[in-house]
Amino acid sequence: MLSSDDFALLDAIRETGSLSRAAVRLGKAPSSVSYAARQLEERFDALLFDRRRYRLQLTPAGELLVQEAARLMQDVTRLTQRVQQVANGWESRxxxxxxxxxxxxxxxxxxxxxxxxxxxxxxxxxxxxxxxxxxxxxxxxxxxxxxxxxxxxxxxxxxxxxxxxxDWVFAVSPKHPLAKADEPINRATIVQHRAVVVADSSRSSEGRTYGVSGGQSVLAVPTMHAKILAQRDGLGVGWLPRHRVTSLLKNGQLLEKQMADPREPxxxxxxxxxxxxxxxxxxxxxxxxxxxxxxxxxxxxxxxx
Structure with a gap:
């Protein structure tokens, strides 16, 4: 595991391209920086610095070490923050x-x-x-x-x-057959037309639906917004949250129908x-x-x- 000093050394050498300039940045003697660099290579048994050129560079192994060290230090920092966070009564998520x-x-x-x-x-x-x-x-x-x-x-x-x-409203498109049905509409009339429902996401059972009678055809959609759109376009009927379709009721894109069996809020x-x-x-x-x-x-x- 790299220490913060090791990482600072690697980063300084990579940025400055010189042991002497790295020493200035770190506030250390060039000899101590050179010694630390050799010790680091011995510890990993790998050539980390390319000394053949005028500008000192990290070898591919050295670059990998810097990158992975940076990631690990970030992980340690995040872990420290999370530990302190939980110790102070906050959840980890x-x-x-x-x-x-x-x-x-x-x-x-x-x-x-x-x-x-x-x-x-x-x-x-x-x-x-x-x-x-x-x-x-x-x-x-x-x-x-x-x-x-x-x-x-x-x-x-x-x-x-x-x-x-x-609160709920039973709403249909003006072009749907139920738009002209006599009110209040009973269950026997509704069952003849397809219902639009939002599919229950239960994983342990078949789930449930509201306002659907036995034997009634069903169009299951993923969201309430999709259900509203489907009913607006006449693809089926069903109960909708009143507050979400107020404007569609006002402008006539949906029609509210009175039901023999109203749905409770x-x-x-x-x-x-x-x-x-x-x-x-x-x-x-x-x-x-x-x-x-x-x-x-x-x-x-x-x-x-």
């Missing part, structure tokens, strides 16, 4: 899973506030859908779930709180394991309890406005 219902851009202000803490904790955000959200916490793939729509399951050490309420949840709460997790939990943050997450943005 924080993994956050959000339900696909939530739009990532609504989290950006909170991320900027977290960055301002200069905690050193890297954040990793991923999306899951329906049962896949809680499953990520149960399987240990995340530290925090935000916006889960299903009620909290039985998970060892689980703690949870409500984030807010999401969904309570969105935040969940985490309570046995290991570091400073980063506690910060996010406090932030998510602030009304303006929760409202922004639940209400989201209308990309079509």
């Amino acid at each position: 924080l993994r956050i899973v959000t339900d696909e219902l939530l739009e990532f851009e609504t989290l950006l202000p909170a991320i900027q506030e977290f960055d301002a803490l200069d905690s050193g904790v890297p954040l990793r955000f991923t999306h899951e859908v329906l049962k896949g959200v809680w499953e990520a916490l149960q399987d240990g793939r995340t530290d925090l779930v935000v916006g889960a729509t299903n009620e909290p399951p039985a998970i060892t050490g689980l703690r949870w709180m409500q984030l807010g309420q999401m 969904n309570i969105l949840y935040v969940g985490w394991r309570g046995e290991d709460e570091g400073r980063a997790l506690k910060w996010w939990l406090e932030k998510l309890q602030q009304p303006y943050i929760a409202t922004r997450l639940v209400n989201g943005t209308d990309r079509f406005a």
Whole structure:
């Protein structure tokens, strides 16, 4: 393993091309620098310096040593920072899973506030859908779930709180056959038409869907945005978050239909394991309890406005 002095010697020789100039840079006598260089070569049993030319240069072996030493020293520095970080109560990382219902851009202000803490904790955000959200916490793939729509399951050490309420609208394209259907529309009528759903990301089961009747044809798409687009273009029908399609309803690209069986609003949840709460997790939990943050997450943005 190279010491910081060894690395400084190699770097000084590479930059100056001379033992004497390297000695000046390091504030040492030329004889001591020359001796240190020979000792370094003996330690690695390799020729590290090309002394045949006017300008002293590193050999390929010497260049490799400098490059790898720099990388190792950076790794050591990062490791030292992470150890100090964890010793001060911060996590080495924080993994956050959000339900696909939530739009990532609504989290950006909170991320900027977290960055301002200069905690050193890297954040990793991923999306899951329906049962896949809680499953990520149960399987240990995340530290925090935000916006889960299903009620909290039985998970060892689980703690949870409500984030807010999401309202839904059954919407169809003006060119879809259901656009002219008599209201309220019953389940028997809906089942004759294809439903658009966001595919459940559960890995341990077939998952679940909302508002789909047995025997109904289904078009499964990867995101809520894709579902909105598909229904706007008449490719199917289904329930949509009201706040995300307000402008499409206003300009007539989607039509709201009254249903015989209205969908109740969904309570969105935040969940985490309570046995290991570091400073980063506690910060996010406090932030998510602030009304303006929760409202922004639940209400989201209308990309079509």
